[in-house]
Amino acid sequence: MTTIKVLVLATSTILTLALTLGLTLGPIVMPAPAAAVSTPSGIDPRIRLDWEAGTRRGGKPVIQGYVYNDYGRPASDVHLLVETLDASGAVIARTIGFVHGTVQFNDRIYFEVPLKATGASYRVTVTSFDWKGGGGGGGM
Numbered sequence: 001m002t003t004i005k006v007l008v009l010a011t012s013t014i015l016t017l018a019l020t021l022g023l024t025l026g027p028i029v030m031p032a033p034a035a036a037v038s039t040p041s042g043i044d045p046r047i048r049l050d051w052e053a054g055t056r057r058g059g060k061p062v063i064q065g066y067v068y069n070d071y072g073r074p075a076s077d078v079h080l081l082v083e084t085l086d087a088s089g090a091v092i093a094r095t096i097g098f099v100h101g102t103v104q105f106n107d108r109i110y111f112e113v114p115l116k117a118t119g120a121s122y123r124v125t126v127t128s129f130d131w132k133g134g135g136g137g138g139g140m
Contacts, residue, residue, distance in 0.1 A: 042125035042126055042127075043125075043126055043127070043128070043129075044126075044129075045070075046069065046070045046071035047067065047068070047069060047070070047071070047075060047078070047103070047126055047129060048067075048068045048070065049065060049066070049067055049068070049080075049124055049125075049126065050065050050066045050068065050108075051063050051064065051065025051066070051111075051124050052064060052065060053122055056112075056114065060114060060115075061114075061115040061117070061118045062112050062113065062114050062115060063082050063097070063112070063113045063115060063122060063124055064110075064111070064112045064113075065110070065111060065124075066108040066109065066110055066111070067080075067099050067103050067108060067109055067111060067126070068103070068107075068108045069103040069104065069105055069106065069107055069108070070106065071105055071106075071131070072105050072106075073105055073131045073132060073133055074102045074103060074104050074105055074131070074132040074133065075102065075103040075129045075130065075131060075132070076102045076103070076129065076130050076132050077128070077129055077130045078098070078099035078103060078111075078126060078128075078129040079096065079097070079098055079099075079126070079127045079128045079129065080096070080097035080098070080099065080111065080113060080124060080125070080126060080127065081094060081095075081096060081097075081124070081125050081126075081127045082094070082095045082096075082097055082113050082115065082122060082123070082124050083122065083123040083124075083125075084115060084116070084117050084118070084119035084122055085119050085120055085121045085122060085123060086119060086120055087120040089121075091123075092117060092119060093115070093116045093117045093119070095113055095114070095115055095116055096127075097111060097112075097113030098111075099111045102132065
């Protein structure tokens, strides 16, 4: 049985027991399983992200992952925006990150963005970059 099924089954059993005994429970909140998130960059479908929330030494929160370049030219000066969200989806902090190096064509490069605050979830987008060798790039 998968972890999610076990958690749902356990939650269902606890809720049934509580209702049988006439008890009232507050909202039951299950932690989301840690998983990598694959998302488009937000400004160009040829640049995409694969990231996850983690912790650095000392327990500091960080977003870590890869920027993928699915285009025939290298991408440089990649800037990221990491938004920390609360349980309702409201932004509680914003952090700017920079990808060090050039994302070669049909390749990926690792990045880490240290965060100011831990959140219930995160949103990561590419805010700007430049195509090398031939002009024009993405950006806002």
